[in-house]
Amino acid sequence: MSDYAIDITDLKKTFDGKEFVLKGIDLKIPKGSLTAIIGFSGTGKSVMLKHILGLFKPTSGTVRILGTDLSTMDDNELTKFRCNYGVLFQSAALFDDMTVLENVCFPLEEHRRTLQKNQIIQIAQTKLKMVGLDPKHFNKLPSEISGGMQKRTGLARALALDPGIIIYDEPTTGLDPILTEMVDDLILQTHKLNQGTTSVMVSHDLSAAFRIADFIVMLDAGKVLLAGTAQDFFKSDIELVQRFVTKGMKHQ
Amino acid sequence: MIAILEKFKKKINDVGEVSIFAISSLKLLFTQPYRYTEVVKHMEFIGNQSVGIISLTSVFTGLALSFQIYLGFKLVNAVNLVGPTVALGITRELGPVLTGLIVAARAGGAMAARLGTMRVNEQMDALDVMGVNTKQYLIAPRIIAAVVCMPLLTGLFDFMAMLGSWFLCTKIVGLDSAIFFEKIRQTVDFHHINEGLFKSAIFGFLFAVICTYQGYHTKGGAKGVGEATNNGVVMSMVGIIIIDYFLMNLIRVAYIFMGIQK
Numbered sequence: 001m002s003d004y005a006i007d008i009t010d011l012k013k014t015f016d017g018k019e020f021v022l023k024g025i026d027l028k029i030p031k032g033s034l035t036a037i038i039g040f041s042g043t044g045k046s047v048m049l050k051h052i053l054g055l056f057k058p059t060s061g062t063v064r065i066l067g068t069d070l071s072t073m074d075d076n077e078l079t080k081f082r083c084n085y086g087v088l089f090q091s092a093a094l095f096d097d098m099t100v101l102e103n104v105c106f107p108l109e110e111h112r113r114t115l116q117k118n119q120i121i122q123i124a125q126t127k128l129k130m131v132g133l134d135p136k137h138f139n140k141l142p143s144e145i146s147g148g149m150q151k152r153t154g155l156a157r158a159l160a161l162d163p164g165i166i167i168y169d170e171p172t173t174g175l176d177p178i179l180t181e182m183v184d185d186l187i188l189q190t191h192k193l194n195q196g197t198t199s200v201m202v203s204h205d206l207s208a209a210f211r212i213a214d215f216i217v218m219l220d221a222g223k224v225l226l227a228g229t230a231q232d233f234f235k236s237d238i239e240l241v242q243r244f245v246t247k248g249m250k251h252q
Numbered sequence: 253m254i255a256i257l258e259k260f261k262k263k264i265n266d267v268g269e270v271s272i273f274a275i276s277s278l279k280l281l282f283t284q285p286y287r288y289t290e291v292v293k294h295m296e297f298i299g300n301q302s303v304g305i306i307s308l309t310s311v312f313t314g315l316a317l318s319f320q321i322y323l324g325f326k327l328v329n330a331v332n333l334v335g336p337t338v339a340l341g342i343t344r345e346l347g348p349v350l351t352g353l354i355v356a357a358r359a360g361g362a363m364a365a366r367l368g369t370m371r372v373n374e375q376m377d378a379l380d381v382m383g384v385n386t387k388q389y390l391i392a393p394r395i396i397a398a399v400v401c402m403p404l405l406t407g408l409f410d411f412m413a414m415l416g417s418w419f420l421c422t423k424i425v426g427l428d429s430a431i432f433f434e435k436i437r438q439t440v441d442f443h444h445i446n447e448g449l450f451k452s453a454i455f456g457f458l459f460a461v462i463c464t465y466q467g468y469h470t471k472g473g474a475k476g477v478g479e480a481t482n483n484g485v486v487m488s489m490v491g492i493i494i495i496d497y498f499l500m501n502l503i504r505v506a507y508i509f510m511g512i513q514k
Contacts, residue, residue, distance in 0.1 A: 053380075053381050055377075055380060055381075079383050079384075079385055080383055081383070082380070082381050082382065082383040083382075083383045085381055087377075087378065087381045089374045089377065089378060090374070091373055091374050093373060093374035093375050093377065093378040094375075095375055095378075096373075096375075106382070107382045107383075110285070110382065110383070110384055111382075111383060113285070
């Protein structure tokens with residue numbers, strides 16, 4: 001059994017057969033770690049994330065998740081395998097015709113078909129309380145709650161199936177500083193509460209990456225420019241890393 | 253010339269893509285987990301919520317069509333044939349076509365807009381990563397619901413339009429009610445009604461596939477949703493009118509093979 005939750009080897013991706021978006025990514029993310037993937041816009045973060053989620057097939061190279069090579073799976077196997085993920089989207093991506101509680105019940109109804117309705121509701125309520133959502137909001141529609149509450153609901157939904165890997169896709173983009181800090185704390189708290197779960201955060205938010213992540217990966221032009229701890233980044237003499245760190249920290 | 257050929261080739265490719273999309277979605281309806289509750293939910297939206305608009309438009313269609321035919325037939329002293337002429341026109345052509353156009357605009361537009369919004373708001377990505385097959389969950393139930401509901405709505409359209417026709421003929425222009433019904437009984441057969449119902453099921457399949465395809469493949473933000481909705485409704489309406497002509501001829505050929513001469 002592999003010690004890595006995510007093991008990417010020489011991952012290359014082209015959409016048009018000419019220009020490569022990913023140019024040979026090698027990345028190993030240990031189980032139970034909180035990893036931040038950072039980089040300028042257009043460096044391939046989202047494309048890499050979609051490979052991790054099995055939404056894109058590699059042009060070459062392998063993506064192993066929890067020891068399983070995704071490229072050997074057909075669509076049905078991939079669909080089932082995705083129960084191992086929990087994803088918090090940038091927009092929270094809540095189903096707008098379902099209440100907060102129904103949103104969290106949904107993955108349980110889909111994948112835990114042996115559970116009774118009241119057991120599903122109980123689990124969903126526990127998850128919502130775990131992310132700090134007040135029960136008085138449980139029966140509201142997503143449009144009736146604030147952006148921060150939507151993020152909490154999205155996270156509760158991502159945690160519903162107790163996934164092995166939780167992915168945060170730019171969770172704080174577009175949020176005000178107070179809400180950003182709240183979401184960052186929520187990610188850290190969730191990671192600590194779910195021991196053994198691997199968390200991957202794709203972000204532009206450098207201060208959050210340095211503050212909460214065990215491990216940081218910086219992508220540039222479809223390759224891993226630097227992978228290491230926050231200290232490795234501060235000490236790095238790579239010009240692009242220095243520029244990104246200096247400008248990023250100054251900006252925030 | 254080459255540009256025209258390229259455009260034609262692209263259109264053929266598009267038709268192929270839409271067909272594959274429809275077949276792959278429908279196949280999933282018969283694999284576990286079954287989505288029958290979703291089918292019922294969409295039937296409520298497509299069928300039940302269209303009853304009002306179909307009833308209203310069909311009554312006035314019956315009234316207007318009957319009056320125009322009455323004016324024409326009066327010139328040749330054949331006013332007793334207004335009822336059967338309206339009945340044949342409604343059951344075979346106007347019923348399925350107008351129901352198709354109305355429901356495509358109402359439910360088809362809503363389908364494309366809903367799916368498009370789900371696409372741009374990452375809700376479809378959320379379903380994907382939750383291990384839910386989006387075609388099975390979102391597309392197949394809508395197509396089945398449209399195919400089932402359209403003949404029911406067309407039946408309602410036929411009935412309400414004939415009610416309007418009866419009212420105009422007997423209460424406004426003073427024709428005899430018994431003659432009105434007797435002439436219809438002599439002229440209209442069950443296969444005329446079935447012909448319309450069959451066509452309406454095809455129209456339901458057509459608009460549901462086109463609108464769900466447009467919504468499912470929405471790109472961009474609000475603009476993309478608007479374009480998907482517009483394309484879905486326009487292509488469905490044009491498609492219904494064109495397909496109707498070919499279906500009409502196909503049914504005539506089928507009648508010949510079945511030995512039906514009407």
